[in-house]
Amino acid sequence: MRNKQWYAQLEKPTWAPPSSVFGPVWSFLYVLIAVSFGVVGAKLFKGEIPFMVALPFILNIVFNVLFTPLQFGLMSNKLAMVDIFLVLGTLIWAMVAIYPYAKWITYIQTPYLLWVLFATVLQVTITFLNK
Helix, strand or coil: CHHHHHHHHCCCCCCCCCHHHHHHHHHHHHHHHHHHHHHHHHHHHCCCCCHHHHHHHHHHHHHHHHHHHHHHHCCCHHHHHHHHHHHHHHHHHHHHHHCCCCHHHHHHCHHHHHHHHHHHHHHHHHHHHCC
16 A cells, blocks of 8 residues: 555656556556467477577566566666666567567557557656656
8 A cells, every 4th residue: 555655646747647547558468468478488489489589578578577566666766767668678679579480479569569658758757757
């Protein structure tokens, strides 16, 4: 509860969506992420792609999972901002890396990319508003 109170008291831009938006958006995105990352894992296991193609997918999941503990557990906007840049960077890297092997995986990552771009701008804004 303390974490929710902390986040609720942060200054946010007027264009920040209400908290109720994040759950449904992430639920939809996690389905796309699970499908695409699952296919990448299967392709890696079968030897259809090299490890370096799968690496950004692995790193992306790690950074994605770390965001919530950094933002809400440690209550650190700065660490969360660094992390969201790592999520964005590894996602772009993953989309580029898989494109020659499975273009459709790149395409279904587009909603994830758009949301992470938005989330990056939001996190940077929140971080600077709450220095």
